[in-house]
Amino acid sequence: MDLVRVPLPCFILVGGRSRRMGEPKPSMMIQGETFQSRAARIARDVFTSVTMVDRYEKTAGSGADDVLLEQPHEGDGPIFGIAAALRNSRSDKIWILAVDYPAITFDLLSYLGGTFARSGCRLLVPEWSGKMQMLCAGYSRELLPDLEKRIADGHYRLRNLIDPATTVVMGEKDLRRRFSGEPLLNVNTRDDYEELTRQGRIDAVGQTGPE
Numbered sequence: 001m002d003l004v005r006v007p008l009p010c011f012i013l014v015g016g017r018s019r020r021m022g023e024p025k026p027s028m029m030i031q032g033e034t035f036q037s038r039a040a041r042i043a044r045d046v047f048t049s050v051t052m053v054d055r056y057e058k059t060a061g062s063g064a065d066d067v068l069l070e071q072p073h074e075g076d077g078p079i080f081g082i083a084a085a086l087r088n089s090r091s092d093k094i095w096i097l098a099v100d101y102p103a104i105t106f107d108l109l110s111y112l113g114g115t116f117a118r119s120g121c122r123l124l125v126p127e128w129s130g131k132m133q134m135l136c137a138g139y140s141r142e143l144l145p146d147l148e149k150r151i152a153d154g155h156y157r158l159r160n161l162i163d164p165a166t167t168v169v170m171g172e173k174d175l176r177r178r179f180s181g182e183p184l185l186n187v188n189t190r191d192d193y194e195e196l197t198r199q200g201r202i203d204a205v206g207q208t209g210p211e
Contacts, residue, residue: 006095006113010047011085012039012064013078013098013135014054026099028193035099035187037063043097046109053081077156078135079147086144093117098135100186103196108183112170113138119168123161126170128184134158136184 014026014036026036033041036052040063043050050064070084078098085094095113097104116124116138124138135158143161150156162169175184187193 005048006046006110006117008047008093008095008113008117008138009049009051009089009091010043010095010097010113011051011053011068011081011089012036012043013081013096014052025187028102030102030196035102038102039097039099039104040064042104042106042109043095045106046113047095051085053085055080073151075151075154075156077158079151079156079158082139082158083144083147083151086139086141086147089141092141093138094141095138096135100188101133101136101184102187103181103183103185104136105179105181105183108175108179109136111178112136115168115170121168122166123163124168124170125162126175126184127172128175129186130172131186132159132162132169133184133186134161135186 026034028035030038040050040052044063049066051066051068052064053068053070055070068084068088070080073080078096082096085096093116095116097109112124112126119138121138122140122142125132125134126136127133146161150160161167182196185192185196187196
């Protein structure tokens with residue numbers, strides 16, 4: 001059965017320094033796949049295209065359709081990758097996914113991406129573990145001037161983009177009622193990684209679209 005993909009490009013962020021983890025997250029392994037290849041595999045079944053966004057040229061064998069390098073910068077933060085994605089995309093809306101979510105599932109990503117594609121909002125953000133998950137979210141090109149101004153001013157905090165008038169927040173209570181496990185667990189530290197593997201929270205991560 002052919003997949004009906006969400007009509008959005010997906011940009012996967014792989015350019016972080018992984019300081020809290022202590023090793024590069026894109027190449028970490030889980031269930032026989034790297035974080036990076038798993039994200040690309042699932043995103044390919046959900047969205048019309050998949051592009052890796054990296055700070056440095058180190059994404060060989062990424063499994064994506066293309067690789068986009070951020071403009072050279074001294075600061076740290078995903079805001080640079082998101083701005084690069086919006087700047088280079090031909091679409092007015094894009095989906096951002098970081099490799100920090102190794103337990104992401106086809107069903108959840110389809111639900112979030114499809115909701116954003118149909119909406120008129122500038123930003124769609126899911127809530128999980130009591131936090132706004134800004135790195136698994138939908139961004140409109142209309143946000144690019146704001147992002148570029150924040151970069152110029154040295155203000156890199158993404159959550160400040162949330163505007164009740166133009167942002168849809170997918171509440172955690174509703175998402176947990178729809179989706180089991182921890183598909184939006186943001187893995188930033190060794191403890192996060194060990195908890196994910198120890199408790200078997202990736203049992204649904206291998207789901208793809210209908211066969």
